[in-house]
Amino acid sequence: AQKVTQAQTEISVVEKEDVTLDCVYETRDTTYYLFWYKQPPSGELVFLIRRNSFDEQNEISGRYSWNFQKSTSSFNFTITASQVVDSAVYFCALSGRGGFKTIFGAGTRLFVKA
Amino acid sequence: NAGVTQTPKFQVLKTGQSMTLQCAQDMNHEYMSWYRQDPGMGLRLIHYSVGAGITDQGEVPNGYNVSRSTTEDFPLRLLSAAPSQTSVYFCASSYGAGDLPYEQYFGPGTRLTVT
Numbered sequence: 001a002q003k004v005t006q007a008q009t010e011i012s013v014v015e016k017e018d019v020t021l022d023c024v025y026e027t028r029d030t031t032y033y034l035f036w037y038k039q040p041p042s043g044e045l046v047f048l049i050r051r052n053s054f055d056e057q058n059e060i061s062g063r064y065s066w067n068f069q070k071s072t073s074s075f076n077f078t079i080t081a082s083q084v085v086d087s088a089v090y091f092c093a094l095s096g097r098g099g100f101k102t103i104f105g106a107g108t109r110l111f112v113k114a
Numbered sequence: 115n116a117g118v119t120q121t122p123k124f125q126v127l128k129t130g131q132s133m134t135l136q137c138a139q140d141m142n143h144e145y146m147s148w149y150r151q152d153p154g155m156g157l158r159l160i161h162y163s164v165g166a167g168i169t170d171q172g173e174v175p176n177g178y179n180v181s182r183s184t185t186e187d188f189p190l191r192l193l194s195a196a197p198s199q200t201s202v203y204f205c206a207s208s209y210g211a212g213d214l215p216y217e218q219y220f221g222p223g224t225r226l227t228v229t
Contacts, residue, residue: 004156006156009154033214033215035217043202043223044220044222044223045157045204045206045218045220047217047219050216050217091156091157093157095215101159101162101172101173102147102215102218103159103173104149104156104157104158105156106154106155106156107156
């Protein structure tokens with residue numbers, strides 16, 4: 001069975017702090033895909049990144065970076081120099097090859113205070 | 115492109131009533147899904163479809179039916195609403211290449227309350 005755990009329910013930081021959101025996954029598939037989505041207070045869900053199980057290179061996009069470690073089954077997300085606009089719920093998700101049963105974690109609510 | 119559209123945005127039902135949540139996409143995506151979002155539980159997959167005429171169950175399918183007669187539309191039917199179905203419902207679509215999952219595009223959601 002597949003499972004995604006986001007142990008941090010809520011995180012509160014002050015603007016310009018760095019913050020890391022943790023994601024731990026379980027799967028028996030050898031090929032799988034990991035995603036992060038953002039849900040701002042307006043409610044829509046926005047795709048941030050997709051990573052396949054064969055690509056363990058870390059990725060950086062502006063202030064966002066992702067650290068994928070198969071050895072610990074983790075796909076953590078770091079926001080550098082956080083801003084108030086980063087306040088949102090962030091979801092980590094997992095899909096196996098051959099299907100669209102995407103499993104989401106419970107989400108981490110990030111508050112960034114000015 | 116309108117992307118993924120959902121109607122209605124809000125709905126209040128009485129226990130036992132039935133209704134259909136509409137979902138449409140104009141991106142010619144093969145894959146479509148329905149999720150419900152409840153506080154503290156993330157998004158849970160209700161049903162999904164990998165193409166017209168093909169549907170399958172997700173994690174929490176009980177009490178819901180779907181069909182996919184066209185690529186564009188993927189309605190979700192509540193047969194006999196129960197208070198436990200009070201939730202926010204999201205429809206999503208995704209491009210598919212073979213069996214590789216790509217990112218999903220989500221609709222704006224439908225907030226359903228069952229009294």
